[in-house]
Amino acid sequence: MIKEHKVTKVGQMRESLNLSVKEIARILGKSERTIYRWEKGEASPHPQSLYELETLYNRTFEKNSGTDRLFTFIDLFAGIGGLRKGMESIGGECIFTSEWDSACRETYRANFNCDHPLEGDINSVPIGEIPSHDVLLAGFPCQPFSIAGVSKKQSLGKETGFKDLAQGTLFFDLAQILEYHRPKAFVLENVKNLVSHDKGNTFEVIWKTLTEDLGYNVDYKVIDAKGWLPQHRERIFIVGFLNETDFSFENMNIKNPATGPTLSSILHPEDGSEEPESPYTLEKNAEVNKKYTLTDKLWSYLQNYAAKHKKKGNGFGFGLVGPNDTARTLSARYYKDGSEILIYQGENTNPRRLTPRECSRLMGFDEPEKPPFRIPVSDTQAYKQFGNSVSVPVVRDIAKFMLPYLLKELRIKKFKQLSLIEAEEIKEAEEYV
Incomplete structure (x- = not known):
């Protein structure tokens, strides 16, 4: 018999997971009425259902994630x-x-x-x-x-x-x-x-x-x-x-x-509100390292290249964006010149590349209120890796x-693997599936 605190915990876990009763019912293969009864303490959840819910909760909040698995x-x-x-x-x-x-x-x-x-x-x-x-x-x-x-x-x-x-x-x-x-x-x-x-x-x-x-x-x-x-x-x-x-x-x-986030959600704020991270940002207000700003030579080349293709009626060129914009696709070639995503830095300053940390955020590897994704490789390798990756x-x-x-x-x-099951147990198994 499941203990009383386990029964009421169903609702607590569901709410923490930000899932509706309908969603939990779908996940566990149960009716919404059954979930309501569990949450009210009118019935005890099936042990396997409780294990599935607890494992999902633990994985989501990184609790006992090394031992629990579905x-x-x-x-x-x-x-x-x-x-x-x-x-x-x-x-x-x-x-x-x-x-x-x-x-x-x-x-x-x-x-x-x-x-x-x-x-x-x-x-x-x-x-x-x-x-x-x-x-x-x-x-x-x-x-x-x-x-x-x-x-x-x-x-x-x-x-x-x-x-x-x-x-x-x-x-x-x-x-x-x-x-x-x-x-x-x-x-x-x-x-x-x-x-x-x-x-x-x-x-x-x-x-x-x-x-x-x-x-x-x-x-x-x-x-x-x-x-x-x-x-x-x-x-x-x-x-x-x-x-x-x-x-x-x-x-x-x-x-x-059309309703997704803008680049402001992943760019370094450069106002001291985040911790500096060398070599991407500097100690002063966690400003972006100047090494990510394009050189005059590279910026001039990209502008001339874009102008040449514009005359031909082609769409080739660089992607200049700001905090309120969204970016083009980050590609594995980003390390070459960064042309598909260049961050605007004002009229008198050349644009810059994203830092690898911003690329990690752009791909969803970094999550709010969780430790940052570790980047142990060079910038060149990091750009290639994030450019080739999936959106988490x-x-x-x-x-x-x-x-x-x-x-x-x-x-x-699981039920097919059971070898000796009484008739009523078979019926229960079929109902559970």
Whole structure:
């Protein structure tokens, strides 16, 4: 029997999580009436439901997050852990990571608990040595592959499907892992042009591989992070579940890009209200280090370059913005000249680049009232890493939206594993699922 204080704690945790009764009911797979009864102390919550709610609460507020988990996941082509941050926020535990870039691995280690394997090239890891997991995450690079010649190969009796079409690509590695381990769900992220790449052939292979060859129920959506962050950043997210589901991005609350925050939310205030952070800001009022201001030579070059293309009717040029604006997409080439996002500093001063700390905020790695994301690498590497990363708040909201569907998958798995169940226990299990 659940103790009385545990019952009333349901409402306290729900309110702390800023979730409605309807949202909690959806997450736990219960009716709203049941949640109301738990909160009023009229009934005791199911132990598994209470564990799920407490784990979600603990993960959100970083309490006992090292021991509580609802599910396991692996983080492939991990970069600096943007997808991981989203999945950890809903109670996931990372048990395997792969990232080929050594500088990214340095940043990853500085920010996450890595008491599990942190591998380089995924191709060097035997598929059987990758631990079994509930969810697969991958911000996989897009390599071209063609569907040409399929009919001819079929006529010759040769194998097609992903084992032929995607051979030699990094997506093929993902498909093999999904086929071998059969995780309950996956989240894939890529640039929005994946859909139109190679006249749509690339995405056609990916879609058929995931749905027809591997049997997952899949949905995808291109989402602009501008509703969450002061940056126009469109990325495609592909979510799949092993069992039949009504999961659809159309039912997710996508934040309106027109009402998102402005750059004032991520820029250094330079008025002494934040602590100085060398080398990004100076001791005096935490003003931005002058090294981020463009030289006369570089600023002149960018202006001339923009003017030349404007005459030709092209849209190429720099992006000059201020605190009340939103930025273009931060790219991995930002370290070269910073031209896509230049911060206006007045008529008599050249504009400046964002600092790496501002880039961290722009991508959502830094969160209010939490320790800043650690940046142990050079500015050049930091710009590359943040420019290649995902928008963390977007991933967090996708993870939150996935949670009810994911928990249902895991409950089904749990009850299928029970070997000796009396008839009434089977009935109870079916009602719970």
